Amino acid sequence: MSVQNLYSAIKRLNAELTYSAYLALANVLDATNPEESELPPLRVAVLSNFTVDSILPVIKGEIALAGFFPVIYLGGYDSIMLDVLNPVGSLYAFQPDFVIVSQWLETLSPTLVTRFLSLSPEQAATEVERLLILLDETVAALRNSLKTPILLNNFPLPSYTTLGILDSQIDSGQTQTILNLNQAILHRVHQWRDVYLIDYLSLLARIGSVRGVDERYWHIGKSPIGRHALVPFGQEYGKFFRALRGKTRKCLVLDCDNTLWGGIIGEDGLGGIKLGATYPGSCYQAFQREILNLHDRGVILALCSKNNEVDVLDVFRNHPETVLREEHLAHWQINWDDKITNLNRIAENLNIGLDSLVFVDDSQFECDLVREQLPQIAVIQLTSDPSAFIPQLSGSAYFDSLTFSAEDRQRNQMYRDESQRKQQLHETFDSLETYLSKLEMVVEIGYPDDVTIPRVSQLTQKTNQFNLTTRHYSEGDIRAFLENPDADVFYLRLRDRISDLGLIGVAIVRYSDLVAELDSFLLSCRAIGRGIEEALLAHILNSAKSRGCTRMLGKYLPTKKNGLVADFYQHHGFNCVSETPQGLDWELSLDQDIFPTPSWVNVRIVK
Amino acid sequence: MVMKEDKLKQAIADVFGVDFNTVNDNTSVDTVQEWDSLKHLNLVLALESEFDISLTEEQTVQILSYPLIKAVLEEHDIQFN
Numbered sequence: 001m002s003v004q005n006l007y008s009a010i011k012r013l014n015a016e017l018t019y020s021a022y023l024a025l026a027n028v029l030d031a032t033n034p035e036e037s038e039l040p041p042l043r044v045a046v047l048s049n050f051t052v053d054s055i056l057p058v059i060k061g062e063i064a065l066a067g068f069f070p071v072i073y074l075g076g077y078d079s080i081m082l083d084v085l086n087p088v089g090s091l092y093a094f095q096p097d098f099v100i101v102s103q104w105l106e107t108l109s110p111t112l113v114t115r116f117l118s119l120s121p122e123q124a125a126t127e128v129e130r131l132l133i134l135l136d137e138t139v140a141a142l143r144n145s146l147k148t149p150i151l152l153n154n155f156p157l158p159s160y161t162t163l164g165i166l167d168s169q170i171d172s173g174q175t176q177t178i179l180n181l182n183q184a185i186l187h188r189v190h191q192w193r194d195v196y197l198i199d200y201l202s203l204l205a206r207i208g209s210v211r212g213v214d215e216r217y218w219h220i221g222k223s224p225i226g227r228h229a230l231v232p233f234g235q236e237y238g239k240f241f242r243a244l245r246g247k248t249r250k251c252l253v254l255d256c257d258n259t260l261w262g263g264i265i266g267e268d269g270l271g272g273i274k275l276g277a278t279y280p281g282s283c284y285q286a287f288q289r290e291i292l293n294l295h296d297r298g299v300i301l302a303l304c305s306k307n308n309e310v311d312v313l314d315v316f317r318n319h320p321e322t323v324l325r326e327e328h329l330a331h332w333q334i335n336w337d338d339k340i341t342n343l344n345r346i347a348e349n350l351n352i353g354l355d356s357l358v359f360v361d362d363s364q365f366e367c368d369l370v371r372e373q374l375p376q377i378a379v380i381q382l383t384s385d386p387s388a389f390i391p392q393l394s395g396s397a398y399f400d401s402l403t404f405s406a407e408d409r410q411r412n413q414m415y416r417d418e419s420q421r422k423q424q425l426h427e428t429f430d431s432l433e434t435y436l437s438k439l440e441m442v443v444e445i446g447y448p449d450d451v452t453i454p455r456v457s458q459l460t461q462k463t464n465q466f467n468l469t470t471r472h473y474s475e476g477d478i479r480a481f482l483e484n485p486d487a488d489v490f491y492l493r494l495r496d497r498i499s500d501l502g503l504i505g506v507a508i509v510r511y512s513d514l515v516a517e518l519d520s521f522l523l524s525c526r527a528i529g530r531g532i533e534e535a536l537l538a539h540i541l542n543s544a545k546s547r548g549c550t551r552m553l554g555k556y557l558p559t560k561k562n563g564l565v566a567d568f569y570q571h572h573g574f575n576c577v578s579e580t581p582q583g584l585d586w587e588l589s590l591d592q593d594i595f596p597t598p599s600w601v602n603v604r605i606v607k
Numbered sequence: 608m609v610m611k612e613d614k615l616k617q618a619i620a621d622v623f624g625v626d627f628n629t630v631n632d633n634t635s636v637d638t639v640q641e642w643d644s645l646k647h648l649n650l651v652l653a654l655e656s657e658f659d660i661s662l663t664e665e666q667t668v669q670i671l672s673y674p675l676i677k678a679v680l681e682e683h684d685i686q687f688n
Contacts, residue, residue: 018656018657019652019653019656019657020617020618020621020622020653020656020657021621023621023622023649023653024620024621024624027621027623027624028624030624031624053645053648054648054649054652057649216661216664216667217648220648220664220667221648223648227652227655227656230652230656
């Protein structure tokens with residue numbers, strides 16, 4: 001099967017997202033040699049106590065859509081414990097990147113689901129306790145051998161409870177018992193490292209449990225997920241693969257006419273467009289509110305519209321009913337050029353990759369053009385019904401992330417400040433150095449603590465450009481480095497005259513004997529081009545030297561995106577010592593003087 | 608409801624991973640090597656999703672060839688041109 005078939009199956013799936021399209025792609029994947037696909041493999045172990053085979057094609061498709069080649073280990077039916085307790089078994093030999101433990105309550109505890117009334121309240125509580133102990137043992141056994149993320153699930157409620165309407169009146173009913181169990185699982189997930197909860201309860205509530213659970217499939221093949229639920233179930237896992245593998249998108253690029261308001265501003269004018277408290281203007285207002293929620297979550301907002309700039313800006317500045325205002329927009333391209341050119345300009349101006357963009361437009365023509373010319377961009381083609389815009393946007397989950405940091409809240413402000421800096425650079429300052437010194441930059445370097453570890457892990461997962469090795473680390477990994485006496489993790493925080501850019505740099509160093517090796521070195525893209533990486537590198541070299549190290553080693557592992565740092569080592573005096581198929585190895589002797597921190601940065605070391 | 612046969616052929620091709628053009632009246636459990644019990648459940652799911660119907664228990668075991676699949680879909684008022 002040729003790689004061409006693979007890419008056309010992925011393209012078809014992107015446009016349709018139907019179960020058939022997932023099946024078709026899964027068949028092509030099964031017939032493709034992973035190495036020829038040029039996609040990096042993602043190895044997922046699926047352990048389950050019910051038949052999940054019908055969801056697997058969707059999981060495989062989601063992994064491929066995220067840019068990986070799915071390699072799946074499917075455990076035996078209802079033999080999770082056998083798999084996890086055997087340290088030399090095939091599960092651990094498989095070396096998964098992710099472990100999915102998917103459990104259905106009816107298999108786990110038939111009594112709780114089908115014969116609830118046969119249990120006294122005390123017996124029901126004991127049964128819940130038994131399930132939790134089982135879960136504890138499962139996770140503990142997995143953690144003995146694996147550090148990879150584990151995806152667990154909670155339990156949906158039965159469509160009809162044993163006690164009927166009475167069940168919701170009492171606190172020891174079936175509903176409350178299952179909700180208590182779910183609550184206890186959530187509590188455990190918070191305590192465990194790198195264990196995440198797939199919320200089956202909410203997922204099935206969204207689909208509807210009568211529609212989503214198919215009793216026929218359950219009786220035919222212990223496969224309870226109905227046909228309306230197969231795609232959403234698989235996609236829910238896809239959201240976690242994307243979030244944990246740095247595939248979260250960053251910027252929402254919006255069309256204006258018939259997207260952010262009804263009508264055409266250039267023709268209908270400020271008073272004629274539909275935007276306000278009454279239908280259909282209320283749909284557009286609600287959509288704007290949802291976009292503002294994304295803005296508050298740290299998604300960068302940009303406009304891409306074929307219009308006169310002054311007409312469009314008039315809406316955001318002067319329309320009494322607009323929710324989005326000029327201050328929420330990090331950048332815009334409002335002109336009569338084609339949208340491909342404008343999307344490239346937006347990515348360039350914001351210093352982010354095209355694959356960080358999500359493009360929203362109501363026009364079939366524009367959407368098809370972008371899908372064809374810039375397939376890296378995710379496209380949401382709005383329906384003609386504006387009340388359906390919000391589910392279309394939220395359902396796509398392109399911006400879903402598993403962390404929410406102070407930096408996220410401030411992101412749009414930072415990107416606007418950056419535009420301001422860029423303008424000042426052109427207008428006021430004659431040389432880069434003068435400009436940089438006028439920024440009054442203060443860099444803080446230190447070791448991450450409980451508060452900053454999530455952000456450090458997030459940066460390793462999300463930073464693709466200024467990143468020498470592009471190694472993704474979970475919070476657990478970062479903690480492990482910090483606890484290891486032969487390793488150091490440094491963070492870098494930056495603020496300047498205009499704003500606080502927050503924690504934007506990470507370096508990880510490993511030591512063995514007299515040799516230090518740079519495991520990771522990265523800077524968030526909004527801090528590139530200011531020379532602060534020299535401050536971080538100088539600090540690392542000095543601390544390696546004071547440990548007694550004589551040499552610093554470093555690797556450059558090229559990806560499609562980190563060409564920016566190809567010269568990094570050479571530029572800082574390293575010698576290239578060998579070339580491997582993965583990249584280049586560099587070395588710097590620490591006997592010589594370490595180069596000084598650049599004059600325009602004030603460095604503060606936090607012990 | 609009148610359907611193009613192409614839609615049915617595509618669904619079958621998707622399930623078994625065979626070429627669309629090879630699906631015809633001879634397509635059956637005996638001629639398609641990939642047709643095992645797991646793929647058969649996928650076939651049920653795919654037909655139900657694609658045509659928005661629910662097969663009866665009897666029908667799920669009847670659909671063992673292309674002509675039989677068509678016959679079952681016709682019982683759900685889906686006509687082919």
